[in-house]
Amino acid sequence: MATQDDDTLTGSVPDPDTEPAPAELAHARRFAELVDKTLSGRTPPAMSADDRALLEAATVIRATHGSVELAPSKQRQVVEDALRQAIGAPAPSRGAAVPIARARARRWVPWIVAGTSTLVAAAAVAMLWLRGPAGTGHAGPVARRAEVPPEWTSRPADSLVGPIARDHAGDASARIDAIFADRLDGFRARRLARGGKP
Amino acid sequence: MASEPATTVELELEQEQRLVEEAQQGNLDAMRPILERYAGPLYGTVILPRLGDAASAEEVLRDTLATAVEKIRRFTWQGKSIYPWLRQIAINKVYDVHRQSKRSRRLADAMVHEIDVETDPASHADAQLIADQERRAHRERIDETLQQLQDRYRTAIELRLVQELPREDCARRLGVTIGTFDVLLFRAVRAFRKHFGEHAERAEPPRTGDT
Numbered sequence: 043m044a045t046q047d048d049d050t051l052t053g054s055v056p057d058p059d060t061e062p063a064p065a066e067l068a069h070a071r072r073f074a075e076l077v078d079k080t081l082s083g084r085t086p087p088a089m090s091a092d093d094r095a096l097l098e099a100a101t102v103i104r105a106t107h108g109s110v111e112l113a114p115s116k117q118r119q120v121v122e123d124a125l126r127q128a129i130g131a132p133a134p135s136r137g138a139a140v141p142i143a144r145a146r147a148r149r150w151v152p153w154i155v156a157g158t159s160t161l162v163a164a165a166a167v168a169m170l171w172l173r174g175p176a177g178t179g180h181a182g183p184v185a186r187r188a189e190v191p192p193e194w195t196s197r198p199a200d201s202l203v204g205p206i207a208r209d210h211a212g213d214a215s216a217r218i219d220a221i222f223a224d225r226l227d228g229f230r231a232r233r234l235a236r237g238g239k240p
Numbered sequence: 241m242a243s244e245p246a247t248t249v250e251l252e253l254e255q256e257q258r259l260v261e262e263a264q265q266g267n268l269d270a271m272r273p274i275l276e277r278y279a280g281p282l283y284g285t286v287i288l289p290r291l292g293d294a295a296s297a298e299e300v301l302r303d304t305l306a307t308a309v310e311k312i313r314r315f316t317w318q319g320k321s322i323y324p325w326l327r328q329i330a331i332n333k334v335y336d337v338h339r340q341s342k343r344s345r346r347l348a349d350a351m352v353h354e355i356d357v358e359t360d361p362a363s364h365a366d367a368q369l370i371a372d373q374e375r376r377a378h379r380e381r382i383d384e385t386l387q388q389l390q391d392r393y394r395t396a397i398e399l400r401l402v403q404e405l406p407r408e409d410c411a412r413r414l415g416v417t418i419g420t421f422d423v424l425l426f427r428a429v430r431a432f433r434k435h436f437g438e439h440a441e442r443a444e445p446p447r448t449g450d451t
Binding site: 050051055056057058062066067069070071073074077078081085087094095096097098099100101102103104105106107108109110111112116117118120121123124125127128129 | 268269271272275276279280283284288289290291292293294295298301302303304305306307308309310375378379381382390392393397400401402404407419421422423424425426427429430431432433434436
């Protein structure tokens, strides 16, 4: 006698020898495939509520007989997640679990950076304040400038050109030539002082 | 007695107590070895057999361990393992899951009620002993239900779900086609589920602890 599989969870279960209806046959095959996938660790996320309920019963039987265990890597991840959840640290964006000690350390990183920056800034201000009254802050550059020959430095060209009379206003190229020749002398002197190296 | 060498259980308890005290003083990372030690038994003998769904069981385990870390200051050391306390948190979490899903409540109630009666957390110091006893109690309950099924249904479940033989082998052993074996297993699990939940309607499961 064929049965109609219209109430999987609450309906009566036929005897083993009862001929299945096509609907029950199809449902049984679908359930068998779900069991196959579950046994190989690939339980599909989506299934009917009835199938899920039956699969849960099947898993209860398997778990009770010790066939289902949490993989060590999964276990470690769950422990890390739980610790992280408990201390309120954000979850890592992807991949493996971050040890909780590192997660906790991360919470202090912004404070450490801010503290260090403040200390460095305070030290810099203190150093400037302490060095300022001594008047040594400007002595270095001035002294160094005094040691350099005048022809090596940037300087006005007034001494070369002198006052420009109105009738010589058009001789700009002669004035530029004079300045160029003077600067070229300085360049040569500097170069020769270094043994001809640039 | 004091001169006798400490047993492994005593040493483990001593270490556990030290870690718990450290955690209660604020070093929550001290809970890690405890959680790593008991995550397996909680999953395999407490949570999964009551839920039947691996993904949900993982979620509940995670919540259980997180709650334990958050509430460790409330735990009072009484010379026994912390495991019964963890177990009770897990059972309460499992029951919460089933309360939200009335579909599977009968199945859950059967396990929650039965095992709470079987194992009194206060009567054992050794977590392993409690886990073993709980596993045994689960198994007796399952076997008792299997005995109520017709022979061919029981055999189908034993071959496919306990021994985990391939469908082809199961069908060959029963002398039927694979299609017929699929129907047998389908009906067998339906029958198991019906029988397994029947005890639950007699009593509400006890819910204890402040977790």
